Amino acid sequence: MCFNWVMNRRRPIGHVQSNRAVWDGWAAEYVEPGRLAWDDDKPRWGIYGVPETDVGLFEPFEGGDVVELGCGTAYVSAWLARRGGRPVGIDNSAAQLATAASFQKEFDLRFPLIHGDAEKLPFADESFDFAISEYGAAIWCDPYRWLPEAGRVLRPGGRLAFLGNSVLMTLCVFDDNEPASDRLQRPQFGMHRLEWPDDPGVEFHISHGDRIQLLRDCGFEVENLIELQPPVDAEETRYPYVQLDWARQWPTEEAWIVRKTG
Numbered sequence: 001m002c003f004n005w006v007m008n009r010r011r012p013i014g015h016v017q018s019n020r021a022v023w024d025g026w027a028a029e030y031v032e033p034g035r036l037a038w039d040d041d042k043p044r045w046g047i048y049g050v051p052e053t054d055v056g057l058f059e060p061f062e063g064g065d066v067v068e069l070g071c072g073t074a075y076v077s078a079w080l081a082r083r084g085g086r087p088v089g090i091d092n093s094a095a096q097l098a099t100a101a102s103f104q105k106e107f108d109l110r111f112p113l114i115h116g117d118a119e120k121l122p123f124a125d126e127s128f129d130f131a132i133s134e135y136g137a138a139i140w141c142d143p144y145r146w147l148p149e150a151g152r153v154l155r156p157g158g159r160l161a162f163l164g165n166s167v168l169m170t171l172c173v174f175d176d177n178e179p180a181s182d183r184l185q186r187p188q189f190g191m192h193r194l195e196w197p198d199d200p201g202v203e204f205h206i207s208h209g210d211r212i213q214l215l216r217d218c219g220f221e222v223e224n225l226i227e228l229q230p231p232v233d234a235e236e237t238r239y240p241y242v243q244l245d246w247a248r249q250w251p252t253e254e255a256w257i258v259r260k261t262g
């Protein structure tokens, strides 16, 4: 096994640049899924499409200023705009944003799209009521950089919701993308930056204990940690790293809902 957590948080970073190239290259694969999500106003989350009614990432959603961190094709922002929010989508990939802009025309729904880095948000302090990330900053940004930024741009009492791979699955998946097993494949202590062999993308995953400590340091209190289960009618996904049988026994994905105190 050649797996290695990169533990030094102060190491000079190149992941924003390399992930930009990665996502510019993958953008074409996300056009059709993005169109389906824009066209469907019943929000569904994650790789198994768990209904919002079972997850509650939005609820209670009271409108206001919203930022989607790593918006990709920006269907989450579209859902929020249709619910009375004023979203801004920010993404590191110009190609993903080009798709998002094309859907704004196709579905006649406009909101600002910004080409930028969720680890260095180009927004004033306390600009937003709600921040959200579904597999955007949530896994592609360094949590020690993006969570302080999310805390900075949220107003006191504002909520942050984010969803990505579960810690448990991240510990059980094989290096070569073979589906997660029922055995731990790597240590939890030290988990942070994750680079898969033969994959130029850089992900970030930290333990629940480290996450809670970091959230508290950023001025958040945890309202909920939801471990997603596939719906009864779920089917195998196009993602090789997990199979439905595994996902029915252990959480493949987890969603955090936190509120800025003060």
Ligand SMILES: C[S@@+](CC[C@H](N)C(=O)[O-])C[C@H]1O[C@@H](n2cnc3c(N)ncnc32)[C@H](O)[C@@H]1O
Pocket (backbone or CB within 6 Å): 016, 019, 020, 023, 030, 069, 070, 071, 072, 073, 074, 076, 090, 091, 092, 093, 096, 116, 117, 118, 119, 134, 135, 136, 137, 140, 141
């Ligand atoms: C899987 S997409 C998330 C969008 C959508 N929710 C989805 O699931 O398809 C991941 C997005 O995160 C973006 N991303 C990666 N690193 C980022 C960064 N540092 N700042 C902003 N966006 C970033 C990528 O460009 C990509 O569009």
